[in-house]
Amino acid sequence: MSLKHSIKIASGGLKTNKTRSSLTILGIVIGVTAIIMVVSLGQGAENLILGQIQGIGAKTIGIVPGRTPKGPTDVIATLSASLKQRDLDLLSRKENLPHQDGIMPIVFGNETASYEGETYALNIFGGTEMMAEIYDAFPSEGRNLNEDDVRGYADVVILGAKAAKELSPNQSLLGERIKIKGRNFLVIGLLPEKGGSSLFNFDEIAMLPYTTAQSYIFGIKHFNRIVVRADNEANIDKTVEDIKTTLRDAHNITDPSKDDFGIETQADALETVGTILNTLTLFLALVAAISLVVGGIGIMNIMLVSVTERTREIGLRKALGATKKNILTQFLLEATILTGIGGLIGIALGSLLSFLIAFIISTFYGMAWSFTFPWSAAFLGIAVSATVGLIFGIYPAKKAAAKSPIEALRYE
Amino acid sequence: MALMAVKNLEKTYHDEQVATNVLKKVSFEIPEGQFVAIMGPSGSGKSTLLHILGFLDKPTGGEYIFDGKNLEDYNEEEVAHVRNKKLGFIFQSFNLLPRTTVLENVKLPLTYSGVKEELWDEMAKEAIESVGLAHRLDFEPSQLSGGEKQRVAIARALVNKPQVIFADEPTGNLDSKSGELVMDIIQKLNRDRGHTIILITHETYTAEYAERIIRLRDGVIESDEKVKERRTGKAFLK
Numbered sequence: 001m002s003l004k005h006s007i008k009i010a011s012g013g014l015k016t017n018k019t020r021s022s023l024t025i026l027g028i029v030i031g032v033t034a035i036i037m038v039v040s041l042g043q044g045a046e047n048l049i050l051g052q053i054q055g056i057g058a059k060t061i062g063i064v065p066g067r068t069p070k071g072p073t074d075v076i077a078t079l080s081a082s083l084k085q086r087d088l089d090l091l092s093r094k095e096n097l098p099h100q101d102g103i104m105p106i107v108f109g110n111e112t113a114s115y116e117g118e119t120y121a122l123n124i125f126g127g128t129e130m131m132a133e134i135y136d137a138f139p140s141e142g143r144n145l146n147e148d149d150v151r152g153y154a155d156v157v158i159l160g161a162k163a164a165k166e167l168s169p170n171q172s173l174l175g176e177r178i179k180i181k182g183r184n185f186l187v188i189g190l191l192p193e194k195g196g197s198s199l200f201n202f203d204e205i206a207m208l209p210y211t212t213a214q215s216y217i218f219g220i221k222h223f224n225r226i227v228v229r230a231d232n233e234a235n236i237d238k239t240v241e242d243i244k245t246t247l248r249d250a251h252n253i254t255d256p257s258k259d260d261f262g263i264e265t266q267a268d269a270l271e272t273v274g275t276i277l278n279t280l281t282l283f284l285a286l287v288a289a290i291s292l293v294v295g296g297i298g299i300m301n302i303m304l305v306s307v308t309e310r311t312r313e314i315g316l317r318k319a320l321g322a323t324k325k326n327i328l329t330q331f332l333l334e335a336t337i338l339t340g341i342g343g344l345i346g347i348a349l350g351s352l353l354s355f356l357i358a359f360i361i362s363t364f365y366g367m368a369w370s371f372t373f374p375w376s377a378a379f380l381g382i383a384v385s386a387t388v389g390l391i392f393g394i395y396p397a398k399k400a401a402a403k404s405p406i407e408a409l410r411y412e
Numbered sequence: 413m414a415l416m417a418v419k420n421l422e423k424t425y426h427d428e429q430v431a432t433n434v435l436k437k438v439s440f441e442i443p444e445g446q447f448v449a450i451m452g453p454s455g456s457g458k459s460t461l462l463h464i465l466g467f468l469d470k471p472t473g474g475e476y477i478f479d480g481k482n483l484e485d486y487n488e489e490e491v492a493h494v495r496n497k498k499l500g501f502i503f504q505s506f507n508l509l510p511r512t513t514v515l516e517n518v519k520l521p522l523t524y525s526g527v528k529e530e531l532w533d534e535m536a537k538e539a540i541e542s543v544g545l546a547h548r549l550d551f552e553p554s555q556l557s558g559g560e561k562q563r564v565a566i567a568r569a570l571v572n573k574p575q576v577i578f579a580d581e582p583t584g585n586l587d588s589k590s591g592e593l594v595m596d597i598i599q600k601l602n603r604d605r606g607h608t609i610i611l612i613t614h615e616t617y618t619a620e621y622a623e624r625i626i627r628l629r630d631g632v633i634e635s636d637e638k639v640k641e642r643r644t645g646k647a648f649l650k
Contacts (some may be wrong), residue, residue, distance in 0.1 A: 005523055016511045316507045319468060320568070321496020321524040323489060405468045409507065 006326075010333035017306070024302045025342030027295025028388065032346025032381040033353065034288035039377035040354035042281030044361075044369050046274065051368060053269050059101075059233055060134055061240060062264040063091075063226040063247070081222035082260040087250055088226060096246045097228065099235035104130040105223040107213050113185075113206065115167040115178040122163055122180070122206040126213025134227060137202055139189030142174050150209040155216070158189035162203035180206075181217050236265055285377070289384070295342070296388035303335050303396035314400050315408020328401040335393025336386050343385030347378045414441035415479060415575065415608060416465060422473030423460050423631075434460045436631040437474065444575065447602040447609040449619035449639075452628035459580065461628065462612050466578045467495050479575075496524050500569030500607075502598075504581035506561040508553040508568075514540060515549045518568045525572055539567040543597055559590025566597055576608040577601060583618055595621045596645025621645070 014021045066080030088105050091097055107126040112119050125131065129145045132138045139158050149156050157178065164173045164187075177184040185208065194202045214220055230239045240263055247261050248254070307314070314327055351373055358371035423435040434457045442448055452458040463469035464476060467483070476483040479498070486494065500521075508517050518536040527535070540546060543563040553561055562582060569577050579598055583591030599621045602609045613619050620643040627634040 005529065009523065012512070312507065313509060316509070317520070317524075318492070319466075319495060319501050320521040321492050321572075323492040323524070326492075326524060406463050409468075409503065 006329050006333055007337070010330050010337055013306075013310075013330070013334050014337060020302060020306075021338060024299055025295075025338050025345070027298045028292060028339050028342030028385050029295075029346045029349065031288060031290075031292035031295050032343045032385055033350040034291060035285050035381055035384075036347055036350025036374060036377050037354050037357075038284040038288055039281055039374040040351065040372060041357060042277060042284070043372045043374060044354075044358055046277040046281075047372065048367060048369050049273050049277070050270055053266060053273060058266045059230045059236065060266060061228045061230065061236060061243065063228065063243060064262045064264060065222065065224070066260060066262065080260060081220070082251065083223045083226055084221060087247060088223070090246050090250050091226065091228065091243065097239060097242045099231050099239045099242070100228055101231035102130050102133075102229040104128045104134070104227045105210050106131070106225040106227060107210050107218055107220065108224050109218050111180055111217055113163070113167060113178050113180045115173065115176065118167050118169075120163055120166040122159075123201070123204050124180075124213060124217060125205055125207050126210035126217075127207060128210065130227070130229075131207055134229070135202070137191055137194075137205075137207070140192035141172070142187070142189035144189060145207065145209055150211050153211045153215060154209055155183060155185045155212060156188045156208060157185040158191060158207040159187055160191045160201075160203040160205045161193035162201075163206060164190055183216055236267070240265065292384060292388055295385075296339070296392040299335055299339060299389060300392035300396060303331065303393055304399070306334075307331065307396045307400040310400075311403060311408045314403050315405045315410075318403070318405040319409065324401040327403075328397045331397035331400045332390060332393045335397070336389035339385040339389030340382065343382045346385070347381050350381075351378075413480065415444040416442040417477045418465070418474065419477075420474035421461075421464065421471050421476060423457070423464065423469075424472045434631055435464075435471070438628075438631070438633055439474075440626060440633065440636060442608065442610070444608055445602070445606050446624060447599065447611070447622045449611045449613060449622035449625045450628060451613060451616070451619050451625055452634075453614060455630075456628040457631040458612050458628050462578055462580055462610065465610060466499055466501060466576075467491050492524070496521055497572055498575045500572070500574040500577040502562070502565050502569050502577065502579040502582045504584040506553070506558075506565045506585070508561055508564055510553055513550050513552055514545065514556070514564050514567075517553070517564055518571050520568060521572050527572075536567075536571055539571040540564070542570070543567045557590070558586050559593055562586060562590070562594050563597065566594070566601075570601060570605075570607070574607065576610060579609065579611045581612055581614070583613070583615070591618070592645065595643075599645050617643075 063083065065082040083105075088103065091100070092103050094100070104127050109124055110121055111124050113122050127145070128150050129147065132144045138144060142158070145156070145158065148154070157180070159167075159173060167173060167178060168176070172190070173187045174190055176187050178187060179185070191202060191205075210223070228239065228243060230236050243263060244256075244259075248256070248259070251260055253259060317327060355371045358369050361367050361369040417440075419439050421435055421438040422433070425432045425434060438461065450458045450461060460469065464471050464483075467478075467486075470483065478494070509520065515533070515536055518540055519532050522532045522535060537546070537549070540549060543566050545560060545563055545567065548556065548560060548564075553564070556564065577598070582594055582598065586594060595618060598609060598611070601607045609622070611619065611622055619625050620639055620641070622639060623642060624636070624638055626636045
């Protein structure tokens with residue numbers, strides 16, 4: 001008997017029990033919908049975050065103080081004052097870092113600012129004029145930091161949109177003086193509103209010269225981070241090695257495992273975030289897959305009822321010349337078609353919901369969230385649901401095929 | 413040589429404690445083209461005998477030779493093939509697939525036959541026409557009368573042009589008029605088309621359409637004789 005005809009017989013059997021068939025596949029539909037949504041939303045989140053990391057610039061290398069942590073609880077490793085002005089000077093030299101194209105130290109911390117009675121807790125970033133470039137945070141009003149500000153320990157500040165609004169709800173702060181730690185700072189620039197879409201909330205920051213921040217606000221001599229920009233993406237690895245050599249020389253380190261600094265590249269960050277998100281997506285998809293198993297058991301249950309109910313039909317088919325294999329194929333196909341249809345509906349439903357969520361996030365929250373159709377998950381969904389049908393259909397189908405024709409015909 | 417021959421056929425059902433001998437050393441032969449009625453009261457073993465002759469059940473003793481080959485020597489595939497190609501069944505309760513049209517019901521044996529799909533419609537229609545139901549092709553069983561249902565079942569039994577047609581109490585669920593029509597058709601199939609017919613009934617009236625009556629009682633043959641005054645139906649078959 002041709003496969004085409006087997007499918008015809010099987011789908012005929014399903015059509016005569018439409019309500020039951022559709023209730024049966026509900027479990028599969030929900031399972032596949034969940035998988036599609038988890039994978040699609042996971043991909044959306046990954047694209048969003050990776051896009052932002054790449055926005056920071058693939059050519060930048062971050063140097064952090066302290067040794068590389070040995071584990072998640074090894075906090076002390078990162079609390080270190082090992083990066084100092086001397087390191088910055090050494091790294092700035094072309095003979096040490098030939099492929100360097102800009103270098104900037106960063107200090108950061110929290111401090112309260114006040115203006116005419118309003119106060120606001122700022123995220124303070126001390127850096128140089130390079131900060132605007134690296135984090136794509138150019139003032140929309142006023143000016144950026146410059147070399148003179150840094151060299152002269154200038155009391156100047158650039159405020160994020162929200163910080164400015166909180167300190168002075170009604171009038172622009174540009175050209176005004178705000179107080180931070182008892183000192184007056186001239187607001188020389190205002191950042192445009194960036195929204196909550198970023199990894200750092202730029203709306204709540206204050207950027208000032210690192211020299212000023214070190215001396216007058218934090219009272220420290222070290223840096224929290226040094227950012228080095230390579231002249232070319234191809235020279236990143238080379239530059240990383242140059243940095244290591246320079247700093248080890250400066251810190252008298254011979255054993256690389258005793259490094260008192262760590263190096264982060266964007267490639268590392270991309271990889272880390274990608275790994276975390278993929279693991280999370282996989283985990284959630286597995287949870288969703290459990291509902292597929294539950295759905296499969298539902299299918300088996302209904303197929304068993306169906307086999308008992310159609311004992312006469314099975315007997316008749318056998319009396320008319322159906323082989324065991326014919327009956328087995330018929331019932332297996334019924335189960336597989338059921339779950340296959342369930343899988344298709346689940347893919348459609350899951351895609352639709354993911355699309356709606358992506359649409360809502362991008363429209364109402366202003367994030368660069370895009371809908372991606374998860375092809376891999378769709379193929380997986382179809383394959384898994386059809387397999388579930390096969391596996392959970394085997395037992396009922398075998399039971400059907402094993403029925404003796406006279407027993408079956410006698411059955412009332 | 414006879415088309416069907418049974419020799420010392422036995423069938424014993426084993427319950428937990430008791431063994432029931434339904435058939436006790438039954439022997440007879442049926443030549444090709446004969447119309448035989450098997451009669452007997454309920455419990456006489458006539459249905460069991462029909463099931464064995466129709467390849468639906470297996471004996472526990474003795475031999476059954478069909479078409480020159482012992483039943484024991486047919487493997488599973490061959491059994492299904494014989495049921496499909498060489499035997500046709502008509503049941504007391506019709507056994508049509510519900511919610512399935514007359515045409516599709518009659519095509520059912522063809523789906524297992526290896527006959528090319530393009531020919532199915534034509535063959536099924538021809539069979540349906542021969543039982544006078546050409547105007548009911550697209551009806552479903554629930555829309556048919558009892559007599560019409562049984563005629564659909566007959567069409568289904570003969571669509572593969574089998575050598576033997578088994579009829580198990582074909583008139584049992586019918587009023588006498590529909591029953592007569594069904595018996596007319598069955599007799600015609602034997603006379604005009606040469607199908608061997610094995611009819612099971614407990615009514616003498618119905619059995620007299622056959623040319624030979626085998627009477628069973630308690631699992632043994634009580635009598636086996638020719639019908640002296642055979643009942644003949646009106647010519648119906650086209």
